[in-house]
Amino acid sequence: MTKLNLLPxxxxxxxxxxxxxxxxxxxxxxxxxxxxxxxxxxxxxxxSDASRVASFAVHRGEEPPVSGERGAGxxxxxxxxxxxxxxxNYPFSALNNGKDYSASALADKIMYLAxxxxxxxxxxxxxxxxxxxxxxxxxxxxxxxxxxxSFNCSGYFTTESLSITYKVADIFLFDLKYSDKVxxxxxxxxxxxxxxxxxxxxxxxxxxxxxxxxxxxxxxxLIFRHxxxxxxxxxxxxVIDRLVELKSKGVDFRFSLMCQxxxxxxxxxxxxxELENKTSEDEYDEAVEYMNESGIDGWIQEYDLxxxx
Numbered sequence: 001m002t003k004l005n006l007l008p009x010x011x012x013x014x015x016x017x018x019x020x021x022x023x024x025x026x027x028x029x030x031x032x033x034x035x036x037x038x039x040x041x042x043x044x045x046x047x048s049d050a051s052r053v054a055s056f057a058v059h060r061g062e063e064p065p066v067s068g069e070r071g072a073g074x075x076x077x078x079x080x081x082x083x084x085x086x087x088x089n090y091p092f093s094a095l096n097n098g099k100d101y102s103a104s105a106l107a108d109k110i111m112y113l114a115x116x117x118x119x120x121x122x123x124x125x126x127x128x129x130x131x132x133x134x135x136x137x138x139x140x141x142x143x144x145x146x147x148x149x150s151f152n153c154s155g156y157f158t159t160e161s162l163s164i165t166y167k168v169a170d171i172f173l174f175d176l177k178y179s180d181k182v183x184x185x186x187x188x189x190x191x192x193x194x195x196x197x198x199x200x201x202x203x204x205x206x207x208x209x210x211x212x213x214x215x216x217x218x219x220x221x222l223i224f225r226h227x228x229x230x231x232x233x234x235x236x237x238x239v240i241d242r243l244v245e246l247k248s249k250g251v252d253f254r255f256s257l258m259c260q261x262x263x264x265x266x267x268x269x270x271x272x273x274e275l276e277n278k279t280s281e282d283e284y285d286e287a288v289e290y291m292n293e294s295g296i297d298g299w300i301q302e303y304d305l306x307x308x309x
Contacts, residue, residue, distance in 0.1 A: 002148055004138055004168050012139055015164050019132040022160055028129045029081040030158055030196045044129045045079030045096035051133035052078040052100050054092035056109045058117050063256050063299055065218035066150065066171065072123040073113030074152075075106075077130050082154055083189035084177075085266035086229070086275050093126065094265065103136035110137060114145050120217050121171060125152040131161060138168060148219050155197035156190065162203050172209060172222045176201065179238025183229075187272070198242060204251045211252050222253040223298075227261055228287050230279045236287045244294050255298030257291050259284040259309035281307060 004012075022028055026035040026042060035042040038049070045052070058071040066072050078098030080087075091097045101109065113119050122145070127134050138149070150171035157165075176197055178184040184193035201224070209222040226239045236257075243255055259279050267275035281303045288300050301309050 002146065002170050004142055004149060005146060007142075007167060009142075011167070012135070012142065015167055016132065016135045016139065018160070018164055019135050022158075023132045027158065028131065028161060029156055030192060031081055031190065032158075042129075044081045046129040047100055050100040050102055051106055051130040051137075052096065052098040053106070053109075054078045054089075054098040056113060058113070058119055059123065062123065062173070063218075063223060063254075065213055065216055065221075066121065066123070066173070066223070068120040068217045070118050070120055072121050072150065073110070073117060073119030073147075074123045074125055075110065075113075075127070076125045077127050079129060080126055080154070081129060081156055081190075082193075085187050085189075085272060086261070086264060088262065088264045090265040101133075103133055104140060106133060106137040107140040111141055111144060114147055119147070121148040121150045123150040123152050123173070126154065127151060128153060128157070128161060128165075131164060135164075135168070155200055156193055157196065157200040157203075159199070159203065162200055163207075166203070166207055169209075170220045171218055173225060174201070174222060175225050175227075176239045176242065177226065178235055179242055180232075180235040183232065183235050187229075187275070201242070201246060201251075204246070204253070205249050208250075208252060211254070222251070223256055224253055225256045225258060227258045228279050228284055229261055229275070230277050230283065231274050232279075233283055233286055237290050240287075240291055240294050240296065243296055247296065255291065255296045257287060257298065257300050259301045259303065261309075278307075279309070284309070 026033045033042045054076045059074040060067045060071040078092045079096050080093040148170035151169040152173040155175040181194045185191045212220040261279045
């Protein structure tokens with residue numbers, strides 16, 4: 001049974017009311033723009049009374065217990081609170097390309113992935129600014145869907161939004177992009193990313209996500225993710241130090257250290273020369289060594305013979 005299956009109807013209704021409140025006040029993320037999207041489109045690109053989705057797809061590129069053999073059912077929402085200059089999905093996140101779906105239509109698409117494609121889980125990607133619509137869709141299929149719900153997020157959360165998400169999320173794929181405040185401000189355009197993401201990760205000290213695998217498939221768990229940026233080893237080591245701290249406080253998680261960076265979007269416009277190359281194999285190897293020395297469990301990626309991750 002998933003968290004959604006076990007959640008009483010009145011509690012789900014209360015969560016929807018809470019999500020509606022923070023949405024109407026423009027407090028979905030720490031930026032707290034204060035914009036009512038029914039009147040104007042906020043910086044994240046969120047539309048009113050619908051959710052804009054870039055794609056519904058079977059994805060086999062997540063961590064092994066998430067993708068399994070049949071893949072995760074990715075629901076890739078358009079728009080984003082962050083402004084990462086190197087975003088590899090910028091046509092969706094920054095340019096806000098996608099199609100608008102009512103809660104009912106979103107629910108139908110989710111069930112198509114679950115029933116027809118037989119994915120192992122539903123992986124909501126960048127759903128923070130569409131939490132209300134996601135919950136409304138889930139309320140429609142609450143008694144039909146039985147696979148885990150995964151929330152794939154940037155780590156840039158308010159406590160209120162994270163508390164709501166926690167009530168329905170079986171799996172968190174939780175980014176920790178930065179430990180370096182200067183890099184966060186320069187590359188993702190939010191000056192408080194480090195503080196907010198660290199606060200959000202602290203949430204799991206008192207709100208555990210129990211790690212449960214069945215036949216090598218993840219049913220419940222917390223995975224922290226980090227992408228190693230070129231010339232960003234100190235930033236990566238700071239993130240790993242943070243995870244060591246969380247581990248010492250009893251947080252149960254696994255770590256995914258990624259090397260798949262390539263220059264895209266504004267990283268190739270000449271203003272960020274340090275981002276114009278891929279992360280080198282030597283840089284990544286040093287990050288892997290630091291991870292191994294830290295005693296953190298998780299996954300690493302491999303470079304091929306051509307030097308591609």
